Amino acid sequence: MYLEQEVYGTLFWAFIIVIVTSAAVISLFYIKTRKRSLLWFGGQLVFLSLSFRYLYRALTYLPNQANAMVSEDQSLRLGLAGLCWAISMLLMLAGINGVSKPKTTD
Numbered sequence: 001m002y003l004e005q006e007v008y009g010t011l012f013w014a015f016i017i018v019i020v021t022s023a024a025v026i027s028l029f030y031i032k033t034r035k036r037s038l039l040w041f042g043g044q045l046v047f048l049s050l051s052f053r054y055l056y057r058a059l060t061y062l063p064n065q066a067n068a069m070v071s072e073d074q075s076l077r078l079g080l081a082g083l084c085w086a087i088s089m090l091l092m093l094a095g096i097n098g099v100s101k102p103k104t105t106d
Contacts, residue, residue, distance in 0.1 A: 008060055015052050019045060037098025040091050047088035054081035 023045055030038045058077040063070045 002062070003059070011059075012056065015056075019049055035099060037095055037101075040095030040098060044088045044091040044095060047084045047091060051081045051084035051088060054078070054084065 023042070026038055026041045026045070054077045058074050058081065061074065067073070
């Protein structure tokens with residue numbers, strides 16, 4: 001896909017900054033509380049990163065005449081990005097469920 005030249009780098013580095021910041025905050029929360037349910041959010045970040053990777057590859061791919069299956073390749077990349085995003089959302093919901101459970105005192 002053709003975009004302004006600066007967009008690719010800006011998009012990539014903005015995502016890296018957000019992911020690193022999120023991982024640092026989740027790590028700090030885990031060290032502070034030792035709640036194992038926070039680990040679901042780590043898995044969510046992994047699958048969100050995979051989703052971004054597939055989407056970014058679809059955005060940065062410039063078609064050429066040597067590749068006759070451009071639309072099929074792009075459809076696969078977008079499908080994998082959507083699948084990874086859906087898995088990341090499920091992991092996020094599992095983490096929210098685990099964190100929101102009331103503490104049991106035995």
